Amino acid sequence: MSYLRYAALGDSFTEGVGDPDPDLPNGVRGWADRVADELARLDPQSRYANLAIRGRKLGPVIDEQVGPALALDPDLITIYAGGNDILRPKVDIDALMSDYDDAVARLSASGARIVLFTAHDPGGWPLFNALRGRFAIYNEGVREIADRHGATIVDFWRIEDYRDVRLWDFDRLHMSSAGHQRMAIAVLDALGVDHSLRPLELAPLPExxxxxxxxxxxxxxxxxxxxxxxxxxxxxxxxxxxxxxxxxxx
The missing domain is CATH 1.20.5 (Single alpha-helices involved in coiled-coils or other helix-helix interfaces)
Structure with missing residues (x-):
């Protein structure tokens, strides 16, 4: 299967933070670029837009990105949003998921293939471990939204490879280049797209x-x-x- 018009929405996860490339806009590459490259390899007519901006909460993602994405008439849309809301001191998760559901309903009504993501399990990271329960509730909400709208889900929480610190950037919040490559593989596999990507070779763990x-x-x-x-x-x-x-x- 190939897709000719791919639009990527979200925050730093989708923008590509942690996967530096000074020759690209905003200085990053990321898993979505890697997915787009594979789609273009399969069909040179494939086109790609990436509207994601680091730090964006769910509200701005919806307000700034959903309408422009739909205007592109995409046949594939990926969206990850809400993680930055969960990291704030206070958040109404029920209201957050209701807004997310409405946004996915709008995207799904376009007829495009929709891909959603659960959040990574933050257990083991000192700064984020206390928020593990929030992320688990958020993830269940995402799974329900995916079920309701027939979206494809990439279950980041359950990908065991991300227990390896080498798949994370120095900040321990964003994926490294190897992590972005692994996510691109997960997305293409979830879509059932034949691809040539393989995990990047990892340096030995530092002692x-x-x-x-x-x-x-x-x-x-x-x-x-x-x-x-x-x-x-x-x-x-x-x-x-x-x-x-x-x-x-x-």
Whole structure:
């Protein structure tokens, strides 16, 4: 099966944060680009738009991306949204999922193939472990939405490969290049699309002493966790000054 008009919606997960490429818009590649490359390999007429912007909560994803995506008349739409809402100190998950359901209903009514994602299991990450219950509730809501609208689901929570730290970027929040490659494989497999992707070769796991591990944790706290928490408190986002990578089909 091939798709000729693919639109990707969402936040940093779909924009490609953690998979750097300075030659591309916003300086990142990501799993959606990798999926699009495979679709184009199968059919050179295939076109791709990526409207995702890092830091976007569900409301802005719906308000800024759903309408423009539908205007492109896509036959394939991927959307992941709501993760940034779950990370806020307070969130009404029932209201969040109701809004998500309405958005997916609009997308599904277009006749396009819709792909949704559960969130990754944050258990084991110190900063996010306390939110594990929230993510589990969110994931069940996503599964219900997928069932209701006949969407394809990529169950990120259940992909065991992501227990490997090498599939994660330094910030421990975004996937590394190897993680994005693995996600592209999961999406293409879920769609039943024949593809040539294989997992990227991983470097050996570093053997860190206790002192080196403490130093690494401190670097993570000062270079990522501290600034990230600061943006949450100020109500700002790393994507505030950014535009979509590919707002039209290319």
């Amino acid at each position: 860190l002493s206790a002192a080196q591990q403490r130093a690494e944790n401190w670097r993570w706290l000062t270079e990522f966790a501290g600034p990230w928490i600061g943006r949450r408190l100020r109500g700002t986002s790393s994507g505030d000054a950014l535009s979509p990578k590919y707002p039209t089909l290319r």
